[in-house]
Structures are given as structure tokens and as C-alpha cells.
Amino acid sequence: MIRPISQVGHPVLRQKAADVPREEIQSPDMANLIEDLIDTMRAADGAGIAANQVGALARVFVIGVSHNPRYPYKPAIPLTVLINPRVRLLDDERFLNNEGCLSVPVRGDLHRYMNIEVEAIDRHGDPFRQIYRGLSAGTVQHEMDHLDGVLIVDRVEDNATMSTWDMFHAHHEKEYLSRIAPVIEATEPKVG
Ligand code: NI
Secondary structure (H helix, E strand, O other): OOOOOOOOOOOHHHHOEOOHHHOOOHHHHHHHHHHHHHHHHHHHOOOOOEEEHHHEEOOOEEEEOOOOOOOOOOOOOEEEEEEEEEEEOOOOOEEEEEEEEOOEEEEEEEEOOOOEEEEEOOOOEEEEEEEEHHHHHHHHHHHHHHOOOOHHHHHOHHHHHHHHHHHHHHHHHHHHHHHHHHHHHHOOOOOO
């Protein structure tokens, strides 16, 4: 079921989500939440969505990119459900990204770490571990931020880089794509 996506200003986006207790990971409620996150992300052409965005304060997010019209330059990410995720930085390399968010009407420039490792629990209750690099690492950090009540507007260092999507396409996309080309090249996992 597609759920409404909370927009910036809604208090739920500023709350820290709680770890999902082990015994609830395979509950019907959690299965419903996960299905709704997937449906809602796909309907909105998102690269990811966190539980906070549909009003649930549980540490769960889904990511998935496949020929995404909202982010045509993003390398593919298989559909992945992460419960109680933990991120470990593999080094301190960062890159200047430009991100949007389904809960925020503008995009802006912000830094993300280039190389991370994620440990989580998958929807079947099994351990999950994956290294992400580049834009995919950025997507994971974006969704982790949501679980902590942090939005892109908090990460943007120069407010002058904020633009609507139309203005991004008209005035900033070309420069962004040339800036980000080496990051796209380094993005992992590589699929499809
Ligand atoms: Ni977002």
C-alpha cells in the first residue's frame, strides 16, 4: 500500500527511530511496513525511503535503484531492506554530492563519505553485510540520517546551492554530472 510521505516540518521527520526488537522483525506488522515502504518508494521514484517518512519510528529503510527517472545518473542498487542498520566508515574520503529527498522540495550540495560498510538484519531476520561506495554509499547515509531525524537541509553547507528540481535541471545538473563522474565510476555495488 502506498502511504503518504511526511514533508519537512512534520515532527516525525525530526525524531530518532528505535531499533526493531528481534521478535518483531518477522511480525505481520513489520512485513506490512516493509511492503508499504517498497510500494511508496517505487510510486514516488525514490532511491530509498526510511520508516520515519511514512510515520513509523522503527529503524528500517529500503533502497533500490533501477533506471530511476528521478535520478537517471544513479548506478543501480538491488532492492534491499535494512533493519537496525549500522554504518562503519572504511576511510575518511568524502565527496560533494547534490541530493534530493522525497520529504523535501529542494535539492542541495552536501558531503557524503565515499566508502562505507553496512551491517543490518534483512527482512527474513538474517544478518546482512555490504560494502557501498560512491553514490550508493550516499544513498545509505541519506537513509541513515532519516532514522536519526536528520534531513538534507541540515547537511547542506552552502544554502546558495539549494534549488528546486526544475532549477536544478535548468542551471546545475550539467556541472553536477561532470563533477560527480568519477564518483559514479567508483560506485558499488555494481549490478545490472
Ligand atoms: Ni530522504
